[in-house]
Amino acid sequence: MKTIEQFREDFDNTLNLSKGRIKNIRSKAFDKFISGKFPTRKDEYWKYSDPSSILKLDLKFNDSGSFDNENYDIILSNGKIVKTPTNFKTGSVAEGLDNGDIPEDLLKEEKNQFLNLNNAFAINGCYLILDSEVKKNVKILNLISNDGINQAIYPKLIIIAKKNSDSTIFEEIRVKGTGVNFVNSVTDIIIENGANLEHIILDDHAKDTYNISNVCVKQKRDSNFISHNFSMGKKLARRDFNIELLDTGANCDLYGLYFVDGNNHIDHHTTIEHKKEHCTSNEHYKGILSGKAVGVFNGRIHVHPGAQKTDAIQNNQNLLLTDDAIIHTKPELEIYADDVKCTHGATVGQLDEKALFYLRARGLSHKGAQELLMRAYVGEIINHISNKNIRSEMMDIVLKRLPKGD
Numbered sequence: 247m248k249t250i251e252q253f254r255e256d257f258d259n260t261l262n263l264s265k266g267r268i269k270n271i272r273s274k275a276f277d278k279f280i281s282g283k284f285p286t287r288k289d290e291y292w293k294y295s296d297p298s299s300i301l302k303l304d305l306k307f308n309d310s311g312s313f314d315n316e317n318y319d320i321i322l323s324n325g326k327i328v329k330t331p332t333n334f335k336t337g338s339v340a341e342g343l344d345n346g347d348i349p350e351d352l353l354k355e356e357k358n359q360f361l362n363l364n365n366a367f368a369i370n371g372c373y374l375i376l377d378s379e380v381k382k383n384v385k386i387l388n389l390i391s392n393d394g395i396n397q398a399i400y401p402k403l404i405i406i407a408k409k410n411s412d413s414t415i416f417e418e419i420r421v422k423g424t425g426v427n428f429v430n431s432v433t434d435i436i437i438e439n440g441a442n443l444e445h446i447i448l449d450d451h452a453k454d455t456y457n458i459s460n461v462c463v464k465q466k467r468d469s470n471f472i473s474h475n476f477s478m479g480k481k482l483a484r485r486d487f488n489i490e491l492l493d494t495g496a497n498c499d500l501y502g503l504y505f506v507d508g509n510n511h512i513d514h515h516t517t518i519e520h521k522k523e524h525c526t527s528n529e530h531y532k533g534i535l536s537g538k539a540v541g542v543f544n545g546r547i548h549v550h551p552g553a554q555k556t557d558a559i560q561n562n563q564n565l566l567l568t569d570d571a572i573i574h575t576k577p578e579l580e581i582y583a584d585d586v587k588c589t590h591g592a593t594v595g596q597l598d599e600k601a602l603f604y605l606r607a608r609g610l611s612h613k614g615a616q617e618l619l620m621r622a623y624v625g626e627i628i629n630h631i632s633n634k635n636i637r638s639e640m641m642d643i644v645l646k647r648l649p650k651g652d
Contacts, residue, residue, distance in 0.1 A: 248301075248304065252305055253279075253280075256398070260307065264340060267350060268339065268344075271343070271353045275366040278355040278356075279362040279363050282359050285359060286298045293574075294542045295482065295484055297458065300458075303428060306395065306398065307398050308392075308398070309324045309369060309370055309400075311324045313422075315387065319334070319384050320386045320387070322386070322387070322401055323391055324390060325370050325400050325401040327371075327372050334374060334376075335374075335375035335377070336375065338373075339353075340369075340371075342373040347375060353365050361432060363430055364402060367398075367400035368400070372402070372403055372404070373403075376405065376406065376407045376413045376443070378410055379409075380411055381411070381413065384413065384414070386403070387420065388419045391422045392422070392423040393425065394423065394424050394425045395426075397427055397428070398430070399428070402433075403417075404433075407441040409440055411438075411443075412442045413444070414446070414632070415443065416448075417446065418448045418450075419450065424454075427457075429456070429458070429459075431459045432461075435463040435471070436463075436464050436466075438466050439469065440467070441469050442469070442470045442472075443471050445471070445474070446476075446631065447476065450647075455483075457484065458482075459486070463490065464490045465491050465492055467493035468495035469495075470496075471489070471499070472498075472501075472632075473498070473500045475502040475504075476640065476644065477512060478505050479511050479539060481510065483512045484514075490521060491525040494522050498518065498527050499527070501531070503534075503624055504531070504532075504534075507537045508538070508539060509537065509539065510540075512533075512540075513542035514542065515542075516545045516546065517546045518547050518548065519548050520550060521550045522552070523552065523554045523555050523556070524554075524555045525553065525556055526556075526557040527557075528558075528559045529561065530562075531561070531563075532564070534565045535564065535571035536571055537571060539649075540571075541573040543562045543575045543576070543592075544576045545560045546580065547579050547581075547588060549579075549586055550583070555585060556586040557587045559588075560590040561590070562577060562592045563592070564594045565595065565620070566594065566595070567649055573594055577591065577592050578590075597616060601615075605618060620645075621641075624641075624648070628640050
């Protein structure tokens with residue numbers, strides 16, 4: 247396939263840009279990728295999405311670009327660091343590996359082909375250390391800059407929250423310019439004993455964007471991870487959350503809102519691995535779909551043998567604004583322990599006609615009544631953001647981007 251051969255050519259042309267440990271890691275990752283099978287709809291994990299559409303694109307690796315904005319602490323342009331703060335321990339992924347800040351097994355070969363492909367192009371990337379006993383707020387801009395070409399981008403971000411740290415990360419993904427983008431991004435997060443990390447993702451992909459995103463989180467004893475995911479569907483948008491609760495007392499809360507309209511497509515897969523006893527997880531995702539859009543939500547809770555006293559909740563709700571919009575929702579429980587409390591649920595529906603009539607009877611237009619109901623619908627997710635200013639900002643952004651129902 248032409249695109250696979252282009253991946254190979256780009257890899258060969260860039261391998262000598264890397265030195266030290268990262269060069270060997272890149273070589274192993276690409277060998278794993280090239281010897282494996284590119285996923286298609288025939289794979290259960292990709293049943294409702296078609297990643298093979300990426301192979302029809304004429305892509306060229308690109309990591310050029312520059313950008314500056316004082317509102318952000320860290321800026322990546324096409325996966326390359328263009329701005330980092332001086333008051334954090336940070337740098338490229340290669341530097342982090344060589345100085346011992348990043349454990350090498352974080353970039354090991356994987357079954358997930360997109361993780362292998364991202365590791366194979368880990369030329370740049372950024373790591374960030376959040377120091378022990380310190381409270382930090384960090385704003386990150388992950389910029390995709392395109393001058394009208396068909397490009398492949400491989401952003402990589404590694405965040406390590408040290409023992410008893412307490413931090414909030416706001417990460418914005420933005421596309422600038424025109425052209426076709428294949429964005430294969432990976433965010434790895436390690437949360438050490440007693441650390442708290444709140445991670446907010448906001449994406450705004452251009453219409454000709456194919457985005458595959460993986461967020462991989464490893465949590466240690468008594469750690470706490472709160473995720474707020476705000477996503478919009480484009481040509482193909484897929485985001486996977488893979489959470490590992492590795493030790494007793496770990497907790498994660500996953501909140502998400504996704505919007506998709508037109509003929510666009512959005513897919514979310516979440517996996518929470520309860521590996522030890524006395525861990526908790528709470529997951530609540532909501533979708534709004536219009537036009538002929540397609541949405542996918544697959545949430546899996548896996549309780550391992552011995553993970554007694556697990557308490558896990560999962561809920562997915564979807565609002566269809568048109569008759570042609572489609573949602574595939576599949577909650578899953580896989581339990582190998584007997585003393586657990588696990589629940590899941592999924593709903594699909596439309597705006598309440600009685601509520602719309604009630605609001606219109608009191609003077610609101612149909613559009614105004616619809617917007618008021620959707621504000622309440624999304625507010626249930628947004629209100630979990632701890633920072634008041636970010637919470638208010640996200641409400642304004644979300645309301646502007648809601649599908650219109652036509």
